[in-house]
Amino acid sequence: MNITFLGAAKTVTGSCYLIETRDTKFLVDCGMFQGRANEVLLNAEPFSVNPAELDFMLLSHAHIDHSGRIPKLYMDGFKGTIYATKPTVQLCGIMLPDSGHIQETENEWINRKRQRAGKAPVKPLYTVKEATDCLGLFKGVAYGEAFSVTEDIRIRFNDAGHILGSAIIEIWVRENGKDTKIVFSGDLGNKGIPILKDPVAISDADYLVIESTYGNRLHKLKKETDKLERFISIITETIEKGGNVIIPSFAVGRTQEIIYDLNKYMDVFGDAVNKILNIPVYVDSPLATSATQIFRENLDCFDEEAKEYIANGDNPLDFPTLKFTQSPEESRKLNEKTESTIIISASGMCDAGRIKHHLKHNLWRKESTILFVGYQAEGTLGRRILDGAERVKLFGEEISVNARIEAIDGFSGHADRAGLLSWVGGFAKKPKKVFIVHGELEVMNEFSHTLTDEFGLKCIVPTRGDSFVVTADGVYENIPDAQVQRRFRRLAVVEMLETLREEFEELAGILKGDLKQEKSDVEIDEVAAKLKLVEKSIVDALK
Known part of the structure; x- marks a missing residue:
């Protein structure tokens, strides 16, 4: 074959x-x-x-x-x-x-x-x-x-x-x-x-x-309790500062796992989990809401521990302060709330969906936390934030990244x-x-x-x-396959141009922020000379 x-x-x-x-x-x-x-x-x-x-x-x-x-x-x-x-x-x-x-x-x-x-x-x-x-x-x-x-x-x-x-x-x-x-x-x-x-x-x-x-x-946190202890610590520290915890989460898998873990360790962590469970936890993704229902309909795929919870009358995918939003209006109102909230929203890599709106309203806030719980692929908005971008563009607006950025590998x-x-x-x-x-x-x-x-x-x-x-x-x-190889070779050049475009935008942002002349004229002249060489190379390529 x-x-x-x-x-x-x-x-x-x-x-x-x-x-x-x-x-x-x-x-x-x-x-x-x-x-x-x-x-x-x-x-x-x-x-x-x-x-x-x-x-x-x-x-x-x-x-x-x-x-x-x-x-x-x-x-x-x-x-x-x-x-x-x-x-x-x-x-x-x-x-x-x-x-x-x-x-x-x-x-x-x-x-x-x-x-x-x-x-x-x-x-x-x-x-x-x-x-x-x-x-x-x-x-x-x-x-x-x-x-x-x-x-x-x-x-x-x-x-x-x-x-x-x-x-x-x-x-x-x-x-x-x-x-x-x-x-x-x-x-x-x-x-x-x-x-x-x-x-x-x-x-x-x-x-x-x-x-x-x-x-x-290796995933940094190997024990389940280590993973959840850090999760709880990040949330409680953010809430104490009056911020929101924004969790870009894959609608299928990670969202249900987070809900399950909060339920599972209520007895182990006692007051710490109870404190979190007294805070409104919003799953702001119609897809995650529907996916959670499908989880509930496929108990035969659950492990023995989850089945035991269900047999004892405890729904491991639910707790009193957990709320599921449906309409775009409900989603928008989350960003009008004055009290601290936990918002779990898709998409997990931040490239689409409602999560982008929550990032727009929270990335610039020093008291808020963006908590990543899944893999962030190269080139995605989530990866740029996780890699330390100082500013990102959302809906055409440049947003400063002032929020606390955290990632927990153990949820992968x-x-x-x-x-x-x-x-x-x-x-x-x-x-x-x-x-x-x-x-x-x-x-x-x-x-x-x-x-x-x-x-x-x-x-x-x-x-x-x-x-x-x-x-x-x-x-x-x-x-x-010669045809496929040719196509990928051309797309590789497109990728190089896209990378240059992003770097040019970042450089422009740095220079706009330098209008107070924090850099010397010599440094600026060096940048200008280098850009002239790049400009000439691009013009030659177009010819």
């Missing part, structure tokens, strides 16, 4: 893999690219395979960086079945239309800007209706039950412990009388994560495609290096080759060396567009 890496290759987002056998073509995941400017452009690019020629698709989980381009795939001609676990099907039922709403809203803003510039309007990537229409292709399957899609292809979904419904996918392909088994890890969760079961151990594989988000680091839904190594170490029969995906390039390279050092595994870090022939005999051949 042939496997082509169409996304999450040398980057964290856009998971998408094409598998071709003698008689069949199918995708594993079809995610949206997020963060970097050149990668976001890929969302609107034509698929490198004709969607109408695809026989089916396998979806590891509902997060938008794995599912977000399914509506476009459908619009471009795909009409096959999408196999996913039942909770994933349910979550996609709310997440994809929500993504369609975001596409429409952002497109309206873009078109107003284009209209003022005298340019023709453009269409959104897809609409709410188109996202809703594609849901008819989904088919729910159970964990742990192997099933045949064709005479030569068998599939099994296993619990990945990342979010509700997330799956490790085992695929057996029979060619020339021999079976070749390839395993996709999907996004692997931490062991002991609240609510969900631990990732299932896989016994064998000929080939492994594994995520590497945290492949070169991704396994860290130790977790990934533990899972790979569970293979009784190790894979012939390991393809490392879904990570930043430096992390993937480091994780590749770690797997080789620890287990003697031969690893490949594929580039987008790379294609490999894999067989039961372990032979592979790199077949670069």
